[in-house]
Amino acid sequence: MRMQLPFPAQMFTLQAATVCDTFTGSGISFLNRLGNMKKIFLFILLTAALLAGCTSMESGADGASAKIFLKRGILFASQGEFDKAIEEFNKALELEPDFAGAFRLRGRARLASVLTIFSIESDFKSFEFFSTEGYISDEQESILHLAMEDFNRAVELDQNKAIVYRDRGNVYASLAQYETAIAEYDHAIQLDPDFATAYTGRGSAYYYIGNYDQALADNNQSILLDPNKVTAYNNRGLIYFNNSDYNRAIEDYTEAIRIIPDNAMVYYNRSLAYYHIEEYDKALEGINRAICLDNNFTRAYNSRGIVHYILGDYDNAIEDFNQAIRLDPNVAVFYYNRGSVYRHKAEYELAIEDYKAALSLEPDFTDARENLEELKEH
Secondary structure, three states: OOEEEEOOOOOOOEOOOOEEEEEEOOEEEEEEOOOOOOOOEOEEEEOOOOOHHHHHOOOOHHHHHHHHHHHHHHHHHHOOOHHHHHHHHHHHHHHOOOOHHHHHHHHHHHHHHHHHHHOOOOOOOEEEEOOOOOOOOHHHHHHHHHHHHHHHHHHHHOOOOHHHHHHHHHHHHHOOOHHHHHHHHHHHHHHOOOOHHHHHHHHHHHHHOOOHHHHHHHHHHHHHHOOOOHHHHHHHHHHHHHOOOHHHHHHHHHHHHHHOOOOHHHHHHHHHHHHHOOOHHHHHHHHHHHHHHOOOOHHHHHHHHHHHHHOOOHHHHHHHHHHHHHHOOOOHHHHHHHHHHHHHOOOHHHHHHHHHHHHHHOOOOHHHHHHHHHHHHO
16 A cells, blocks of 8 residues: 655745655655645844834824834734735825835835734844745735735935845746746845845755856855854755765754754754654654644644654544645545545555545645555455
8 A cells, every 4th residue: 555645844934845644554755746736945134124114204293103103013914914014104104105114114014914823033133934836826916916016116316235135036936937036135235235135035046046056155154144043053954864875964053953942944954864863752752742832733743643654553544634634635645545444454445535535736746646456346
């Protein structure tokens, strides 16, 4: 029997591949299923210059009022209330139509309103987000384009802010326009050669176009500039992971955990590396920690089901797949995985139901079809 399971590593500027895993017995091999999901390397938003735009305002009552609305917007954004933040930035722009800082921050709030759900950190001043190709709705994509309009206007008003080019690079990258994103990151780095976040973002874009050497070099440079750059450690760990250098990946993920000890994604990533060196107890411990930190982490339940299956704990494996399905009932491999456990337990009718469910969601799911045909002949 062959079981196929998604077990993606994820990063702060790139998600670990949306890879699907298959295993026969206790061996697992990664199969890239990039037609359904993209590898995600996450792009960090460090807004260290949030208030920099204030200096561009003219003095006077309107200028002073606009500055107040700007600060209110920043406060709302820092609390994750992005819609309210956008309203405040709108008010600032009504008073000061050429307020570059307000355009920049409104664009960032729009970006955050879409991408914070993919984030490692939710803080407006420093949050990291995934490339979202295949994950965002048409409405969310429209918001990203509005964010780009804001950033474009900010550049028109002030062409010397490296952070705006970084932000535009983040939008292009999140829309999978990686070559264009690289050009934006290049511009940011030209303006500020010590801009660690721009190197991290550019490394992500290089990763997506398959230039892993440059991706590694950019993350190395980001760490050199900022030794606490958790995104760069996580992303570099992903590069090592994809190169099957699991021990070095574990080292980088461990360093990322030291910097941010309560992030579910990093524990999850490290658990994948432990999994591949067959340290299943450590893999299980890491996934448990990830789920403790984020009890809606769908892929983590699915992945824990894999580990439980390997360890012979079939009932808990089924319960994990049940939970993955409850959280996202539209993923074919979750049904396939549960069906494969039922098949192993000789509960053939339940296995058949799950294989059929998988095929209803993904008609070209070859393994599900083959297993279903084998059970019908049983």
